[in-house]
Amino acid sequence: MKEEGIVIKSIPYKETSKIVYLYTNKGKISVRAIGSKNTKKNTFGFGESGNIVSFITTDSDFPSLTEYEIINSAYKYVNDFDSIMALGKIIEILNYIPEDSIHNKCYPFVKDILLNLDTNPKKALAIFLIKMTYNFGISPKLDSCVICNNKNIKGLSIRYGGALCSEHINESNDKIKIWTEYYKDKKKIEEYSDTNYDSLLKDLNEYYLIHANINLKL
Numbered sequence: 001m002k003e004e005g006i007v008i009k010s011i012p013y014k015e016t017s018k019i020v021y022l023y024t025n026k027g028k029i030s031v032r033a034i035g036s037k038n039t040k041k042n043t044f045g046f047g048e049s050g051n052i053v054s055f056i057t058t059d060s061d062f063p064s065l066t067e068y069e070i071i072n073s074a075y076k077y078v079n080d081f082d083s084i085m086a087l088g089k090i091i092e093i094l095n096y097i098p099e100d101s102i103h104n105k106c107y108p109f110v111k112d113i114l115l116n117l118d119t120n121p122k123k124a125l126a127i128f129l130i131k132m133t134y135n136f137g138i139s140p141k142l143d144s145c146v147i148c149n150n151k152n153i154k155g156l157s158i159r160y161g162g163a164l165c166s167e168h169i170n171e172s173n174d175k176i177k178i179w180t181e182y183y184k185d186k187k188k189i190e191e192y193s194d195t196n197y198d199s200l201l202k203d204l205n206e207y208y209l210i211h212a213n214i215n216l217k218l
């Protein structure tokens, strides 16, 4: 059966093979690629982290690769520091993605982000991270105050994981608008509003650290 996936990582297996971990519309899977060193059968591109590949495997519990094709190569970003950085963080998050996520909805979204990554890598990463909070069960509460449910919100608290009202916030901020748009809207990367991405990624780093215990080192 022909499948498609995003390569997360590969590890050496026996003398000439490797095990490749991929993210697919069924979740994380592992595929054995036999004879990847010193043979005519070149499986190098199949194991390159960040590549999007289509592939055919044997039908077993631990499937072996029979053929593959690269749909999108991560190699094209080699000279673009921001794209490489964003790609690395996205792959890291895919590695942690909970088993019970709705993968057949998540996979096409991640693929689209990767295909359009170089439009604006930091923006793509921010959109990815905000939407992915859903899969980790750490969605921000954006419509009303986290503490008292008051709808008169004055800003976003990273620590509280959502909106705060004038009574509960120390210092108001205008982060809610971007977070709400990035979390809820569905459009092309370039159509989302622009913001200060370094500051947004810093917030997201803190958000994932506090609420998911993942240190993205952003």
Ligand SMILES: [Zn+2]
Pocket (backbone or CB within 6 Å): 145, 146, 147, 148, 149, 150, 164, 165, 166, 167, 168
């Ligand atoms: Zn409140």
